[in-house]
Amino acid sequence: MNNLISIKSATLSEDIAQQLTNAIVQGHIPQGSKISEPELAKQYGVSRGPLREAIVKLEGLGLVTRTANVGARVIQLNTQDMLDTFTMREALEGMAARLAASTMPADEINSLYSLLDKHQAHLDANQDEHYVQQGGNDDFHLRIIHASGNAKLIRLLTEELYAVIRMYRRHTADQRSDPRQALREHKAILDAIANHEGDLAELLMRRHISRASQLLKQAMEHSSVASRT
């Protein structure tokens, strides 16, 4: 069903890993479900070899858990794990904001201000409809992370943790969030960075993420999705 959208990668294993990641994040493979190697191999038209390598990669990304001689299962989103993950985000993205405050070049900062203006215009035009900034270069948080200049931090946040974070964002749909409030917070963070106030930038980024996690928590507790607490 999914081998139509085949992202050409150098190796089959990477390809499968990419497709499986998307399938899990977007919910095509349901949470908690078992990963059957023969079934998926047939579905994607590959042998079990590269498929297994892909599964090992997904385990590293925290998207599946594996048990020896039993197999892999897709993770179950639950409130506690979400809070734990977002606490890590607080620490890491807070640090990213701090670093950005001392290294981000002026033209990059201006470019980010333009991006926020664009978001503002979108809200004005679309009656506060939530702006879906899924992954791309329009994602404020990704831009800050990259501006940190710390290669290890960038890799960790954008390659290893991002899939899970996207999963939480998606499955709870951010329905309770207030986009205008989020935008105000983004602006405040950027102001701190522009003024080279690292302490403040870190503090604001932390509060911003903390607030988002509290909203997510409420959303999760009031929805059928992901309740295994």
Added chain:
Amino acid sequence: MNNLISIKSATLSEDIAQQLTNAIVQGHIPQGSKISEPELAKQYGVSRGPLREAIVKLEGLGLVTRTANVGARVIQLNTQDMLDTFTMREALEGMAARLAASTMPADEINSLYSLLDKHQAHLDANQDEHYVQQGGNDDFHLRIIHASGNAKLIRLLTEELYAVIRMYRRHTADQRSDPRQALREHKAILDAIANHEGDLAELLMRRHISRASQLLKQAMEHSSVASRT
């Protein structure tokens, strides 16, 4: 050469991953060297299947880098990567200390004070010889991390990042470090935790790690090891 010390795991792949990790961290497989699948497979007496899975895992741990159709190479320690990694540690372990300050039970705190007394006694008895706290339950940092109670944070720091950190610790041997100063800093951090002063605990932990990274930086710049800057 290494299949004598075979740590019995449920699966060959895990076994190999474990042994390869140790071999790399301890320098038996030199930095920057190529990982030859046929060679290692013969050496460990397994086929290439589980070996490849192990290599994929090592890539996730950041111990090797892989290139499609070319193969895997052991990472090269260099000053910039070390600084980037330790900046992440600052953020993460700082957060761990903060969390520990609000959740660590009294008996655990007392147990940690005893550990620091033990370290003190060791320094008194052995003329300030550096106390090798390699990984075990005697490692102050690991104890704090576990006391955070954040499962995601624990996994990230102790399973995914720890191998690389151990590599830096080992290859530079901490020769310039002052064990008594480090011990004083540990005590100050623990005091803050005991007093439930999260802000202070985080601040002190950050300074402590920052200081360690500066020492490591000097050590690396004055040694032949790991200079590719």
Added chain:
DNA sequence: TCAAGTTAGATTGTCGACAATTTATTGGTT
């Protein structure tokens, strides 16, 4: 002598099949 193209060798990527383990089914006993 050096450079580029070509060929030979070796290594990685992928596959299908077998062995080991787990899970499901069946049958028997209390």
Added chain:
DNA sequence: AACCAATAAATTGTCGACAATCTAACTTGA
């Protein structure tokens, strides 16, 4: 009817072999 043991089916773990790709050696020409 429910529980346990034994067997059958299915799944995971491992292996050896082939195909695709890269690396190194060799040849050829300027």
